[in-house]
Amino acid sequence: MSVLSELPRGGSARVKRVAGLDEVSVRLMEMGLTPGVEVRCLGAAPLGDPLEYEVRGYRLSLRRQEAALVEVESL
Amino acid sequence: MSIQTPPATITVALIGNPNTGKSTLFTALAGVRQRVGNYPGVTVEKKTGQMLDGPRRYLLVDLPGTYSLAPRSPDEMVAVDVLLGRQAHETRPDAVLCIVDASNVERNLYLVSQVLELGLPTVVALNMTDVASERGIEIDAAKLQERLGVPVVPVQANRRRGLGELKAALAAAVERDFSPPESPFPQPFQEEVARLESELGAEPVSGEAGNAPLPRYLVERLLLDTSGYLEQTVLANGSTDLRSKLAAARQRLIAAGCPVPAVEAMARYGWVARMLDGVVRRPAERGVTFTDRIDRVLTHKVVGTLVFALVMLAVFSSLFFVAATPMGWIETAQGWLAGLVEANMADGALRSLIVDGIIAGVGGVVIFLPQIMFLFFFIAILEDCGYMARAAYLMDKLMLRVGLSGKSFIPLLSSFACAIPGVMAARVIENRRDRLTTILVAPLMSCSARLPVYAIMIAAFIPPVSYLGGWLTLQGLTMFAMYSIGIVAAAGVALALKKTILRGPTPPFVLELPAYKWPSPSLVLYRMVDRGWAFLRRAGTLILAVSIVVWALLYYPQDPAATAPFMAERDRLEAQLATLPAEDVGRAAIEVQLVEVAREEQGAHQRQSWLGRMGHWVEPVVRPLGWDWRIGCAAIASFPAREVVVGTLGVIYNLGDDIDIEEAEGESRMAGALQRATWDGTDRPVYNIPVALSIMVFFALCAQCAATLAVIKRETNSWRWPLFTFVYMTGLAYVAALVTYQVGIRLIA
16 A cells, blocks of 8 residues: 555555645645554545545545545555 | 833734634624724735723734645735734734644644744633543643643633633733744754845845844745745745755755655644643543544435435525515515605605615615525534535535535535625635635526526516426426526636636645534624625625616606606596596596506606616617617616516516516516517517527626625625626626527527
8 A cells, every 4th residue: 555545444554755845735744644643544425535534633534636645554 | 120011902813723613712702892804905804803801902813714824825824924913004913812622632733833933922722622521532731831831721612611711811921021932843944944044134025114034934934835935925026046045955954854845744743742742641442423423424425415415405495485585574674665755755856866776775785685694694503513514525526527626515506596695605715716716606606586587588488388298398498498507607617717817726625524513603693693794884885886876877867858748648647537536437447547657657768768778879789689779778777686677677668667577467467568579660579589598598697786796896805806707797698698599590490
């Protein structure tokens, strides 16, 4: 496994890094997706996108494309 | 020892993450003493409130909810400028009140770490401690206070608990000297900031009085902001020299293991972890929360979608059907008031101005209040309970197809009832380009004011044919087509806007799905009243002014020669009536004739009024649409509001302006008049199916609604966008009506 968007529902992973330098990447980090933090996938919206995650004790929704910027390692 | 006299009014800026109960706290502290305005040049709302605490007077400035003080656009810059005292015509706050969600303290402290660097006395309000303890999260506030070096006050804003302690902490904080805590950044980064700071010493800075140096926080941001926004805005002439210095500094930081922009999030979250170590106790095993249980249903593939559809149906039908009752009362009150004035005043220009200009104009403003208040009642509930974010989550993929995000769904759905609350609801969309696109296409949704236009044209000209054993009627299909035209046009325009004038990178969706909670009734009530009041105050005057202008165009010029024959006829009938005894059967017939004469007079007057003449002027323009000057005149007269077109056609065809097409009798009289109408001097009928369709298509797409344009002006804080909306919609409507008529007439032939 390499990126957050591939995490199956209910699966957990640890963030390795967030790719990119643009606004989206900065926002992802500001929202707490920093190296070392644990993320759990809670599911997807009925239309398949966006996805829902739990990070730092709260729920965060990301589009698949955004979640693909987050490199993770499985736990 | 020097004795400092406290300032007469202490200014306190309120800042916090979204969904932390910031508005609830603001309302709890400031009560109803609130003022709403706009910061110049941006669309950010400026909300201030007064708070009294014994002898102290506070001015609370509510800054927009944000996760981070990292400005990348003019809207995001406002909060930073206010806090640094760089905002024009605003004094720098004396203190900052930072609200933190206790159940989500880790991410909330990220913003606190930025706020502390600004060097203002800061007080942290630890809100929703009850929600946190329900989840088994315990926070040692005293220990956190010690670590942060600023007062930490536990509060429950929705229950008004801890407000006294909070005020006391604020009073104490402004009187103490504040020393910012140690920087959370690693040494190499701090060195680069210091180096840049000294290099910038000579750079002219925009927004700073005299030649004051750039505040340290902005120097840091300059180094961290890879979007280039700050470089362009903060430095008056972003020299290439500076750009190369920044690039070099960033290169050195990569080598030192502190790459920009990641270094900020890592440093701040590292700091947060140090602050919270031993301060927060979480349950070892994360239990299933209230929110988990609700979300299992509400974001479920089938059930969740169904519930969403039901919620939206409830919101929509309240706007469409429930709001109709108070709207009816407003119309009745307006009619009663007009009748009262008519009964007590002599006929003349002043009476006409009061009745047809002012009372009708004020009525035309107030009539929108029920829909605005119903929509904001629902939006406040949905927002406060946490469902609003789920709605955006559920609808995002659909809206992404037209280049928007899930947040545009509710504003656009509401616009099917009325574009005014829809445009006002677009405020929830943070991204400027997405918000503008939503506002600009919202008036294309077929609102309830278009219904009378569709209804009368369909009743008069679309044959009542049905298919599939009565399940499908041609009239119903026509109505459906009109709604579809609006949706298709909106999708096309949204896509076109996002590819041209509002082009830019797709804004991040990255949306917090907050925990569910019970909405606060006082906040819901406050929002509802506040929105209604904001509409009356900001848009109301503009709408009233337009109504008066259109009244004058219809009233003037007064031409005695044109009305003389009707006067003579009326005098003759009245004299005849006077000779008949009260119980004579002939009286009724004469009274009918009198009404008829009055209507003919009204029609004759209108046809020669300025507006009637404008109808004649535009006839060459509207002729390719299949319209005669009467329809052109009615279209112009409907500028204040689309539904006025029915009343105007009523007057033009001598039916009176009070024709009620919602009643069968009124509808058939109107339909009959339209069917009988002929081109001047011929017996060729004006209306046929292509003409009726061209009128409907025109009204489906045109911007004949002064109220919507006034609200767009208010929401975008500029005349450019309402003007743009009017031009593009009128152009679109004209072309579509032209195509409809030209194709239709050839199909008939």
